[in-house]
């Protein structure tokens with residue numbers, strides 16, 4: 001069987017398609033095999049952080065994304081007793097990024113934009129309903145088993161990028177462990193067209209409400225607000241998904257408003273896991289295939305896009321023969337470490353902060369918001385610029 005020089009990407013989620021876009025932009029031919037029959041339209045990530053927007057600008061896709069999204073220059077923290085605790089404006093890091101704001105936009109819009117951009121490029125090909133089920137490799141190539149129309153076929157490539165999501169077949173087939181834990185509680189996202197600006201004074205498009213029993217956060221996306229609640233382990237899925245329960249939770253958001261138009265609800269379980277390796281020979285893991293975390297801070301997809309850019313920048317050079325293959329080890333070194341040090345640690349801390357019973361977090365936020373230097377550092381951290389700088393330091 002001949003070995004294809006195209007880079008194979010398993011999975012056409014936001015992370016796989018960003019990897020494809022960067023490779024194609026640099027003249028590296030790509031084949032994407034997507035397990036689903038079309039691009040996913042599932043309601044998932046909706047926050048793009050400033051450095052991610054800078055990367056998407058380099059790929060030429062940020063303008064249409066911004067046109068379909070909502071710019072959120074500020075975010076805030078509240079609690080029930082004190083009301084507004086602290087407000088942060090990304091303008092304070094305008095010297096560090098071309099996009100000093102969060103963009104609220106569904107991830108499915110990004111995948112559609114990239115796909116539409118790439119589809120006419122001869123260096124891009126994509127096949128749907130074609131899951132990669134197994135991977136073997138030798139010194140020169142990776143052989144994948146692809147399921148298609150009820151039968152299996154094998155194909156050989158020089159390089160494979162596994163961007164096939166949290167249940168990654170590529171990761172499993174490579175025998176890479178996915179250590180970590182699953183939270184006992186779950187998250188319920190309730191989407192509503194209700195105008196929260198009319199009901200909550202000084203509200204920002206992203207607003208976290210800290211509470212030891214039932215925290216929530218409000219996040220505005222075009223045409224809707226998403227309200228995310230913690231669902232305790234003892235509350236059944238059936239209860240959590242009932243319309244009455246959603247109304248009961250929503251009634252806690254604005255005193256005096258106890259009936260909402262609900263567009264949809266999503267209940268999901270949350271994990272904190274990092275793959276034992278992001279590279280094994282000629283195969284790589286990026287995005288949810290490599291790491292999963294709770295969505296507090298919006299770092300899952302963003303971190304995955306950072307993986308995709310880090311890896312493909314190196315793979316372009318190796319593919320052209322201008323850098324040795326050892327260059328690719330730096331992807332594993334940098335991205336796995338910052339995933340553990342920043343994304344995992346920070347997302348766990350974000351959850352603990354929101355549900356803390358004492359006032360330590362509140363006081364810390366107030367001190368931070370009152371001091372320009374502390375605000376600057378804090379915004380570098382929450383925007384994920386800090387994690388990218390740390391990766392660079394690792395050499």
Ligand SMILES: Cc1cc2nc3c(=O)[nH]c(=O)nc-3n(C[C@H](O)[C@H](O)[C@H](O)COP(=O)(O)OP(=O)(O)OC[C@H]3O[C@@H](n4cnc5c(N)ncnc54)[C@H](O)[C@@H]3O)c2cc1C
Nearest residue numbers: 011013015035045046047131132165287288298300301302
């Ligand atoms: C409710 C919710 C809210 C979230 N909010 C945010 C947020 O605001 N910001 C943020 O950064 N993150 C957020 N996340 C996390 C974010 O959605 C994920 O991190 C992101 O989708 C990861 O992208 P991915 O491309 O790695 O994986 P996926 O989006 O899961 O895409 C994987 C793709 O691979 C395909 N596939 C699966 N198996 C195979 C196979 N064997 N072969 C080929 N293809 C395969 C799938 O069909 C899919 O198209 C949120 C998640 C949830 C659930």
